[in-house]
Amino acid sequence: QVQLVESGGGLVQAGGSLRLSCAASGLTFSAYAMGWFRQTPGTERELVGAISRSGGVTDFKDSMKGRFTISRDNAKNTVYLQMISLKPEDAAVYYCTADLFLSTVEAGKSRHWGQGTQVTVSS
Numbered sequence: 001q002v003q004l005v006e007s008g009g010g011l012v013q014a015g016g017s018l019r020l021s022c023a024a025s026g027l028t029f030s031a032y033a034m035g036w037f038r039q040t041p042g043t044e045r046e047l048v049g050a051i052s053r054s055g056g057v058t059d060f061k062d063s064m065k066g067r068f069t070i071s072r073d074n075a076k077n078t079v080y081l082q083m084i085s086l087k088p089e090d091a092a093v094y095y096c097t098a099d100l101f102l103s104t105v106e107a108g109k110s111r112h113w114g115q116g117t118q119v120t121v122s123s
Contacts, residue, residue, distance in 0.1 A: 009117030
């Protein structure tokens, strides 16, 4: 059974940093593309970014460029989302997702999703 478990969320002041982790189990991690989405109440999930099996990273939206970084450690079956210079508008539940195909991850149509971790940014 595939499990994706996010951690690292919490309350941070504007301008602060957080590193989210997503630990995967039940799958051959190195064979999967991974991604991060975020969602606020009443809105659809928004792609934050994705990383291919080989470590290639999709472009971030302009609002996140230069502040967010995705990386993966195949030895630890973990994908990370490093966020710096956080803004109140970054507050959301952040979800980890996995699929064999990067395009599927980017489209938000992955088969596997975590339960999410809350990020709150105080102004």
